[in-house]
Amino acid sequence: MKSEAKSQHVGKVTHHELKQTLGTWQLWGIAVGLVISGEYFGWSYGWASAGTLGFVITAVFIAAMYTTFIFSFTELTTSIPHAGGPFAYARHAFGPTGGYLAGAATLVEFVFAPPAIALAIGAYLHVQFPGLEPKHAAMGAYLVFMALNIVGVQIAAAFELCVTVLAIFELLVFMGVVSPGFEWSNFTKGGWSGADTFSMGSFHGMFAAIPFAIWFFLAIEGVAMAAEEAKNPKRSIPIAYVAGILTLVVLAIGVMVFAGAAGDWTKLSNINDPLPQAMKFIVGEHSGWMHMLVWLGLFGLVASFHGIILGYSRQIFALARAGYLPEWLSKVHPRFKTPHRAILAGGVVGIAAIYSDELIQFGGQTLTANIVTMSVFGAIVMYIISMLSLFKLRRSDPDMERPFRAPLFPFFPAFALVAAVICLATMVYFNFLVAIVFAIFLALGYVYFLLTRHQREAAPSDALLEE
Template identity: 30%
Template sequence: MTQSGSELRRTLGVGDAVVIGLGSMVGAGIFAALGPAARAAGSGLLLGLAIAAVVAYCNAMSSARLAALYPASGGTYVYGRERLGAFWGYLAGWSFVVGKTASCAAMALTVGAYVWPGQAHAVAVAAVVALTAVNYGGVQKSAWLTRAIVAVVLAVLASVVVVCLGSDASDTGRLDIGVSAGAGGVLQAAGLLFFAFAGYARIATLGEEVRDPARTIPRAIPLALGIALVVYAAVSVAVLSVLGSGGLGQAAAPLADAVRAAGAPGLVPVVRVGAAVAALGSLLALILGVSRTTLAMARDGHLPGGLAAVHPRFHVPHRAELAVGVVVAALAATVDVRGAIGFSSFGVLAYYAVANASAWTLGSAPAARVGPVVGLVGCVTLAFALPGVSVVVGTAVLAVGAAAYGVRRWVAAR
């Protein structure tokens, strides 16, 4: 429950919300996730992408329905609390904050790796500090910056698609869809690729800053997801047509390697800049989403109450943003989190499992429950198809969060 004078300002329209969602999705994931996914799925990469898209679509529809009913900061943390009970809302919020904080550090290090590989950690910290300052100045400034980032990234990705498909090295025979790595490999690839789709949650977590949320959010989420899917499919087909699944799986920088193989080495620096800008866009949107969920959990007493403060001038959760910025900067300075994609995917899939379970309670008509059921089953399946280390660490983190909740309730009861 928000206190008088502590509400955020509603300034975002449909276009702003779509751009923020795209900034989260059409980001570093497409530059980084294709290689690991191809190694897992082999010739089944496109099938894995399709599975990830179906699960993401079901999640998006569930999130849109819930966001229209509960237009407050916090996303699935709020939905789970209202529809399933306090524990499930808390678990969703815990999964989101922990998983996405690791993702923030990973995106910051991606910026450093592309901008100045020899000083990746220093650049990563600088990026976190700069974007935290942007967010501190108000969500509208963040939307403007995200719009510019999305324009640059889409232009770079369009260049990659045109160059690859138009080159003599392109061969449609490399697009053969099979299951050479088995069903497990395809599902693991889908789980890894889901990392790149998960950004539409940012639209829902900003529900308290959207104008006319009952209309805006249900329109913005499927629009952002649809655009991202078209972009991902085009890029995947273009890169596969040049490198094939084997070459793509071995590529350290898939899109840069693809344009080089397509006979356009001059485009490689442009792709590197695009990847850095994309990572900045993802980092900006991630910090926004994590800070808003932190705000919602602090309001309910699950995190220190001071984090619920809203700046009187800028109308942003400034203490939550600063706290998130400090933690992410510390991780980016000291830890190599390039393997955090799997862990982040596990946490986000757990988050959306709660969203689908919450949406299932909205109506009893069988047709209305198909999407939430498919989304829930898909989230659980993909979560446990991820690499073993990600599953073990993710499960342990959820268990720690659940134990902390139980201890807090026990102390309060005494």
């Protein structure tokens, strides 16, 4: 395996290059935009098992995990600014096998998140156009935003920043409109897994809700995959990450509390459009505010959908460039300088997932809930490997240039690592069937990894990992 790792540093540097055009504000827009759809839907499924109060405790724990993780992960991102993100860090720390595990987990996270968001886009449009089939609308969203990502990263990032700002504005509007009906008693009623008082059963619900609390922040690490396209990644990425996580924590708390206090929260706990439905409690179904929320709410979903397409395409591109996936997926468009084949490949998988009800809707969960859970499995495994990579590189490569060092080391990365392990164990317990499917994906990928060693040996060297 060592010889294989060394072979990746032999030969000419690859010409599969990306344009360096992204500034700090654009990276902040990507960081928040990647995640902000999590404020619009997905999290409310956690209320079904944990209740509102139980879910608050789960969400605070997950917010602490993400905050410590991002401060630690930023050290890796600025030390190794690579389009592969976690794949590159793990390969640097643990060799090709570590690179495979991190890359495969990240790929599952970023390829399975977009179909869940696309289905939510379809649900929002269905509110306005009842005759429009949500799945067809979801497929249309894929076609539009794949095309936008292919046209160019500068255009894509500018669009991402605009829709992210509009999405934040819309969430503030939502909180303002429902605030006259704010009743804390609405939020606390049945807040412990459907009961008014805490019991041992409340713990069960709180742990079961972990995937949906993670959905509040899932994919913020995707900024790492834009590192090769940043003008000054060692300065701009830390600013984008820190500002991004603080923005998201404030919005997550605000949206959750105001939605739950607006009326009967149990009616919001198993749907893809909780914010419009929460607003109905206050302004009624035919209010102009209601229709404005639906249209503006699309900005949040579009921001994440569009941003995650950027993320999965760079991950596929980096894995293909290094020989972990077929080489033709690493081709960059001759005019737009974007990984167009990687963008299309991830889209094909996502559209297939949207129309795979019988395959993905199992274990008593909805299609969206299972897709969300699958994406979260990939994320958690990647978080664990990334924190292990950080500890390993501190020991094995102490002289590496580290423009940003994790604060309170080793406590921050250790907390993030332990929290991620707890999340993984809990998710396996509560989502065993999805865990089996995830394990099968990793196992099939590992067989391919073993059979294609020659492909990695023949891959061009990676200048960013030679240092």
